[in-house]
Amino acid sequence: MRLSRKVRLLCAALVPLFGLAACSGGASGGGAAGGGNEPVKITVWSWDGTVEKAVPGFQAANPNIKVEVVNAGSSQDEYKALDNAIQAGSGVPDLVMFEYFAVPYFAIPGKLTDLGEFGAEKLKDDYVPAAWGDVTVNGKVYALPSDYGPSAMFYNAATLKKAGVDKPPATWDEYYEAAKKVRALGGDHYIAQDTGDIFFLLSLIWQAGGRPFKVDGNRVHIDFTDEGTTKAVAFWQKMLDEGLVNTKITAWSDDWNRTLNDGTLATQTMGGWLTSTLPERAPKAAGDFRAALMPQWSEGEKVGAENGGSSFGIPAAARNKEAAFKFLEYFTHGAGLSARVDAGAFVPNRSVLESEAFRNKAVDYFGGQKVGAVLAEASEIVGGGWQYPPFFEWARSIYGDIASPFYTSGKISLAQILEQWKQRCVQYGNEQGFQVD
Amino acid sequence: MDRARRLDVTPTATASPDAAPDPAPARKRRRSQAGLAFIAPFGALFALVFIVPILYAAYLSLFQERLLGGTTFVGFANYGKLFKDPQFWDGVGRVFRFTLVQVPIMLFFAMALALALDSMRVHGMRFMRAAIFLPYAVPAIVSTLMWGFLLGVKYGLFGSLNDALGTDLDPFAPGNTLISIGVMVTWAFTGFNMLIFYAALKAVPRELYEAAAIDGANEFQIVRAIKLPALRGSLVVTIIFSIIGTFQMFNEPQILPTMVANSGVTTYYTPNLYAYNLAFTGSQQGYAAALALVMAAITIAVAYAVQIRGLRNASDQ
Numbered sequence: 001m002r003l004s005r006k007v008r009l010l011c012a013a014l015v016p017l018f019g020l021a022a023c024s025g026g027a028s029g030g031g032a033a034g035g036g037n038e039p040v041k042i043t044v045w046s047w048d049g050t051v052e053k054a055v056p057g058f059q060a061a062n063p064n065i066k067v068e069v070v071n072a073g074s075s076q077d078e079y080k081a082l083d084n085a086i087q088a089g090s091g092v093p094d095l096v097m098f099e100y101f102a103v104p105y106f107a108i109p110g111k112l113t114d115l116g117e118f119g120a121e122k123l124k125d126d127y128v129p130a131a132w133g134d135v136t137v138n139g140k141v142y143a144l145p146s147d148y149g150p151s152a153m154f155y156n157a158a159t160l161k162k163a164g165v166d167k168p169p170a171t172w173d174e175y176y177e178a179a180k181k182v183r184a185l186g187g188d189h190y191i192a193q194d195t196g197d198i199f200f201l202l203s204l205i206w207q208a209g210g211r212p213f214k215v216d217g218n219r220v221h222i223d224f225t226d227e228g229t230t231k232a233v234a235f236w237q238k239m240l241d242e243g244l245v246n247t248k249i250t251a252w253s254d255d256w257n258r259t260l261n262d263g264t265l266a267t268q269t270m271g272g273w274l275t276s277t278l279p280e281r282a283p284k285a286a287g288d289f290r291a292a293l294m295p296q297w298s299e300g301e302k303v304g305a306e307n308g309g310s311s312f313g314i315p316a317a318a319r320n321k322e323a324a325f326k327f328l329e330y331f332t333h334g335a336g337l338s339a340r341v342d343a344g345a346f347v348p349n350r351s352v353l354e355s356e357a358f359r360n361k362a363v364d365y366f367g368g369q370k371v372g373a374v375l376a377e378a379s380e381i382v383g384g385g386w387q388y389p390p391f392f393e394w395a396r397s398i399y400g401d402i403a404s405p406f407y408t409s410g411k412i413s414l415a416q417i418l419e420q421w422k423q424r425c426v427q428y429g430n431e432q433g434f435q436v437d
Numbered sequence: 438m439d440r441a442r443r444l445d446v447t448p449t450a451t452a453s454p455d456a457a458p459d460p461a462p463a464r465k466r467r468r469s470q471a472g473l474a475f476i477a478p479f480g481a482l483f484a485l486v487f488i489v490p491i492l493y494a495a496y497l498s499l500f501q502e503r504l505l506g507g508t509t510f511v512g513f514a515n516y517g518k519l520f521k522d523p524q525f526w527d528g529v530g531r532v533f534r535f536t537l538v539q540v541p542i543m544l545f546f547a548m549a550l551a552l553a554l555d556s557m558r559v560h561g562m563r564f565m566r567a568a569i570f571l572p573y574a575v576p577a578i579v580s581t582l583m584w585g586f587l588l589g590v591k592y593g594l595f596g597s598l599n600d601a602l603g604t605d606l607d608p609f610a611p612g613n614t615l616i617s618i619g620v621m622v623t624w625a626f627t628g629f630n631m632l633i634f635y636a637a638l639k640a641v642p643r644e645l646y647e648a649a650a651i652d653g654a655n656e657f658q659i660v661r662a663i664k665l666p667a668l669r670g671s672l673v674v675t676i677i678f679s680i681i682g683t684f685q686m687f688n689e690p691q692i693l694p695t696m697v698a699n700s701g702v703t704t705y706y707t708p709n710l711y712a713y714n715l716a717f718t719g720s721q722q723g724y725a726a727a728l729a730l731v732m733a734a735i736t737i738a739v740a741y742a743v744q745i746r747g748l749r750n751a752s753d754q
Contacts (some may be wrong), residue, residue: 105504233498
């Protein structure tokens with residue numbers, strides 16, 4: 001639920017902006033160079049409000065293609081609706097939004113179109129490598145990335161300074177030392193909070209080089225004991241054991257907003273999308289927060305990780321695939337991209353991330369920092385080769401059941417939680433027809 | 438028992454007009470057909486919104502959906518799996534324990550309040566009645582959010598209380614969460630049950646009180662000898678309503694995790710929540726359907742046992 005709620009909030013914030021644009025869109029027309037000769041209508045399922053922004057320009061350029069953007073719910077609601085439509089054999093949309101981890105869920109049973117047939121491969125270089133990896137399943141491209149969540153560290157410079165930390169921790173060792181200093185401020189001062197956020201833990205593992213999920217066709221191999229995973233898990237275990245992390249405050253709660261506001265939480269290691277919601281959650285901390293790359297595992301290294309992001313694919317049962325791909329390319333790569341970026345979308349396209357306009361924009365909330373440059377770099381350095389199992393949506397929903405007792409009693413370790421989680425995943429995955437071990 | 442016998446009789450009674458060699462005149466038969474026409478609108482709606490969904494759920498429960506390999510017929514395998522599923526029984530056990538503790542407390546309060554209102558000695562009776570009933574009108578989602586803020590230890594009222602008293606109580610520690618939910622449910626439904634009791638008390642003939650007064654009975658004797666026996670029938674009704682309500686508990690455990698981390702609420706905290714999560718994140722609709730049917734059977738069995746026992750006691754009187 002957590003990730004989808006972020007996305008939902010983001011969309012709720014964005015939607016009003018685009019309502020107007022969408023209404024005025026229909027009138028513009030008369031461009032040349034359409035798609036096919038027959039007029040077609042394509043239906044797009046999206047909870048990303050910025051997609052609407054690209055419609056007027058697209059329809060002007062392609063008068064024969066009418067685009068209808070529908071919000072069919074966020075995340076799992078939408079996946080459910082898509083599954084139902086595919087099963088019923090009617091009402092299947094032409095373009096559908098997926099979180100990255102949901103792409104294999106639909107691609108592996110053959111419910112998505114291989115975009116190779118439309119020449120998607122030639123777009124590869126415009127995307128940061130990890131984002132491209134997210135939409136590639138068993139060597140084939142099934143979706144195009146539309147927004148991105150490179151993991152970054154947002155830190156409250158004022159709080160760190162008060163604790164005697166003058167520059168943001170660049171390595172996890174420094175982070176650990178900083179955590180002790182922040183804790184020494186007393187009261188509710190902590191360097192971070194964690195109540196069992198699986199996406200955070202996975203981003204640590206990801207950055208440390210752990211690749212716990214290996215997917216090859218219908219085979220899924222799960223292993224939480226590789227070197228990178230072990231290193232990341234042991235580090236966070238140490239942070240928790242020494243009481244350096246607030247385990248009472250959960251992200252996205254009212255309590256969380258308050259601690260961000262009063263500066264008692266010094267850092268947030270999260271997806272870059274936090275920039276869109278932080279100013280409204282912590283208005284009183286305006287000017288205090290800065291963005292930085294994730295702390296590194298060894299000095300001088302530059303490796304990042306991912307925390308969220310989504311893409312669009314074409315269902316195998318879609319009717320107007322050609323027109324759908326045309327629009328897909330338009331708003332994720334072509335001329336429609338800039339309208340979405342202006343509306344606040346954070347995209348993994350190099351053409352945007354490397355542009356001066358994006359990198360040099362000083363953001364007042366972050367004390368005039370050029371946040372775009374930091375997030376662009378964070379996107380570029382995301383470690384490659386990460387895979388999600390096709391049943392990740394289910395897996396993450398039950399993670400809390402297993403992790404919760406640890407966070408309240410401290411009786412078992414993170415490593416044991418992950419092992420139990422693996423067992424549940426193996427059982428469920430095999431029941432679902434995969435070969436999981 | 439009496440009621441059970443009556444139930445046995447009914448089907449044959451309705452079937453008899455259709456039995457062909459009925460010597461009864463045609464007029465009688467026409468009358469019974471007219472009756473059918475009157476119940477037809479109800480019957481059609483009942484079938485549409487009640488029978489059909491249940492049959493469909495029963496049908497679904499015989500299949501297993503898989504991400505790979507699609508939907509396959511598995512017979513009663515879902516039921517077999519359910520009876521061995523510790524998470525399901527964990528949820529069932531939880532709602533049973535909850536019912537055993539919360540329902541008596543809530544009904545005791547409801548009854549006490551109804552007796553107080555009926556005693557005519559309360560000032561501002563109408564206001565009191567409305568105020569006690571009002572929580573019932575608050576949607577469970579809103580009341581859960583409200584109680585979440587009240588009982589929160591970080592910034593909520595409970596946090597201030599802890600600060601003032603120097604205590605360290607957490608209403609949403611895993612061991613306490615069920616108690617906190619009990620408080621929410623009691624707050625929400627006491628007024629509703631009170632109204633049922635109050636209505637039953639209003640139906641007591643005034644002559645009984647006059648007779649008691651002439652006999653020199655005091656208020657407590659009146660309560661014991663007249664009012665409490667009069668509440669017996671409605672007590673059975675309220676217990677059944679409460680059992681059904683608590684067995685279906687969903688909103689509170691669904692919303693709490695978004696407010697409080699690690700309150701001990703799992704994805705299978707109550708059977709209803711488990712069914713929801715199975716169907717909507719686990720894509721196991723067949724299994725969820727089996728769970729829903731088994732849970733309905735358990736609820737009906739418990740409610741029916743209460744009813745039979747309650748009515749037997751009533752007839753013992």
